[in-house]
Amino acid sequence: MNAMPGKHLVLLPDAPNFTIAAVTDAYIDAFGIQRESLIGANLVEVFLGDRRDDELASQISQSLTQVVQTKRPHVMANQRHQWPDQQTGKLTWRTWRPASKPVLDSCGEVIYIIHTIEDSASAEELLKVAKANQYQQTLLDLMKEPLQVLQPIFENGEIIDFQFKLTNQAYASYANTTPEQLQGKKVGDVFPGYFDTVSFTKPVETYKTGQSLTFEIHYDKDGLDLYNLMSTFKVDDEVVIYFTDFTRLRQLQLQLESKIDELNRSNENLQQFAYVASHDLQEPLRKIQSFADLLKDQYSDQLEDGASFLERIQASAARMSILIRDLLALARISTYQETTEPVGLKNVIDSVLADLEIRIQETGTVVEIKEPLPTLSGDAVQLGQLFLNLISNAIKFHRAGQSPFVRINANQISASQLPASINHIRPASTYHCISISDNGIGFDEKHTERIFQVFQRLHGRNEFAGTGVGLAICQKVALNHGGAITATSQPGQGATFSVYLPN
Template identity: 45%
Template sequence: MSFPFWSGNQAEQDRLQYALQAAQIGTWNLDVSRQQVWWDERCQELYGLRGQDVVSYQQLLASIYEDDRPRMEQAIQAALEPSSTGYYDVQFRTSTTQTVDGQPRWLHAQGRAYVDVRGAAYRLSGVVRDITAQVQTRQQLEISKARFRSLVANSPTATVLFVGPQIVIDSVNKPMLRIWGKDESVMGQPVHEVMPELAGQPFLDLLRRVYDTGESYHQAETRARVVVEGQWQESWFNFAYNPVYAPDGSIYGVLNTATDVTAQVVALRASEQRYRRLSEELEQRVNQRTQELNLANQDLKRSNENLQQFAYIASHDLQEPLRKIQSFGDLVLRQTAAPLDDQSRFMLQRMVEAGNRMSALVNDLLTFSRVKTRQEAFKQVSLQKIMARVLDTLDLAIEQTGASIHLQALPRVNGDEMQLGQLFQNLLSNSLKFAAGDRTPVISITVGEQERATLPPDVVPSGHAERFHRIGVVDNGIGFDTKYLDRIFQVFQRLHGKNQYTGTGIGLAICQRVVENHGGAITAQSQPGQGSTFIVYLPVP
């Protein structure tokens, strides 16, 4: 449509029309004398009167929501008054158009009155636009504010709602007012004016940062200094700043909650001071006890050295008379001029056998005492070479029993060659000694690796390694009942009589001491008549 009161050329009128359409703004003109309204298609759409380029003033009023008509008429009459500025600005609802959810459409009309030479208004021209979305957003925001105000007022926690970039106190509850030492008159004022003592403290900057960025901020046991009844008061708080969003997603405020933890902080600091004193006292006691333990360890070390020296001397001194008993007994048995009667010969043989057993026992005790309980000068050694020497040492026993030995490739470990040789010699000797009489001995040496976390619950290595070589000595001998598992690794413990099987009952105790000395562990699996498996765990270097 063309503008009946437009004084410019058609090109300028077209450009203006295009701009208004792009902005979805309608234009209208009220002829005061004729009481008629000329408007464009956008206006017709907004008022719900499509296809009517010209309508009467009464027809226009009829399209306005009934409750809003008086306000609109008053705005028009005020603009037409000669004494007024002539400007027209009003918001209202239409009764002829609705939104998709059935609500009245909100419009915002603005215009200006034009007067003749006598000062009488003859025309009112202006624009109108749809503000339904803005009004609904504003209404939802007010609902949200009301809800937050209710939450703030009824919260048992000290709470305040700040709004706007000036951080204005919108609503605050009594617990927060008590902390501030203020009353409800602070509402509606910027917090920096109400509490100027916050300058130089971090709170105002934090509030503005949360408002600007939308990032929440939480802090525990934070010190705050406020003026209460004219006196500075220092307290500690757990507090939180959380952004509050409008329905359109913009931030319109910050919700602040605070919990006074002054009593807890003071008590905690007193407790920390008390524990600090106790810690110092405990440290002194530990140092004193450490000195006492060092002295005790030195005494124990001397005692162990004396014990080892005694064991060596005792075994040496015992060996000499034992050798004489054995030698003289053998001589008497072989060189006596007069033949010995059967009883004398039996008693003499018992004496020689007892001497042999005593000699073996002394040798084993000496070996057991020499296996130290700590690692000294360990180096990488080849278990393959150690096993080869052991098999060479046991060659005669293997040949006599007809045993079959199956050996996998053995790894290198950190350890002592002599002790590890003693370990595997004792294990193989046991397999040969306790062979079943009805079958040829078969001994297998198996090798694998295992993580500490997967070890059986009853296997507890003495060291701290995380990976272990798992070396098994498997035989098909007479076996044993595993209820005696703990007993077989103790000194002088035997499961069979000495007349059935030779030995001193010290061999497996030596094995356990060697393995523990190397940071590992040893265990066994067996069933009577089904053979035995002794498993050695040694740390992977």
């Protein structure tokens, strides 16, 4: 993206921030600023935070918000803004035409915004200079974006075609020729397919009404495959057409969409495989357990010491059945398609405690809940799995001779209060922090990252039962909801697991 031609910003659709995710080299060269000062910054704050032009800041925010809401490109009117001259440092007035285009994922949701700025004076003012200057073609060819000046051809009072009056090399390259060879030719003779597109009808409209137009076009005629933002102006009895070519950008977007489709298909195949594999593996396990039960019931007197081997077979089969069930749950969460609905955390915790009622009674666990608990946005089933694993772990890893104690606490924090170790969390102004604390055996914090990996256990099966999948499921659920999970602990002094979810 950085090396793409043109002055482009790639923005996140996180209104009202519109965080800058990428900046092209041409943009940086135009403004004489460092890329490091832009990446991750708020678009409006970094350029208009000095409040010299609050109205322009508001217009840009409204334009970007409209793109997110309508999922359609939006071109702003020409804007005048003071900017330091790169050589003298003095403030000078510059005229820009901002345009924003959404990039959609396979579900039709906006994942990025391509924000482009062009010198709006270049099309008309450069043309006037070129007409009065013997170096007019040289000046036009210096423009990186395509430009053409057309004269209408009339028949019975109607425009039937246009004739090339002036073009630059960037435009002539579409026809694999030079501006000199195009001059005087009919556009329809060079590009016969253009009659069926807005590249003919829009210039006609501009000539008749005098109204300047800006529109997006995909030109797939005459052996070309171009994506352009076209602007038409009427100057005297001619039509000036200025292009912003984003063909390469669109090709990259199509490649990205293709990769997303491939990943979605791969996820579907993985989910089907996990389901089939778990179903097919559970069936022979059930037979092993059933036949082992029959052997034990009917031949226990004859088996003598062999009975202990049968018990080991049954225990191993039971562990494998639980492991397959947990792996299936992890696979389903990994291919999770986001569904968002209000979920009361109190309802989730009450349901989890009801499921754990027998274990709580057997272990004498005391559960303390600091209310009120917030309403979250997400999937109730997956959030239930998250807190079921955390609370059951708090009960399971208790110290011998001491009743388990579990404290559940929730509060709201700002983005600046997030732990430094948290990455890849969905941007938000505030976050819910839900903590599950216990008085159990704890662990050494050097193992913090390890405990969230699949099959990673800090204790043997003889000490504590489990498959080593539960915390991996917790992390997947947190990630699916745009959040993160961390843990703090010391050996013998309990542990605290904190879940951070965007508000």
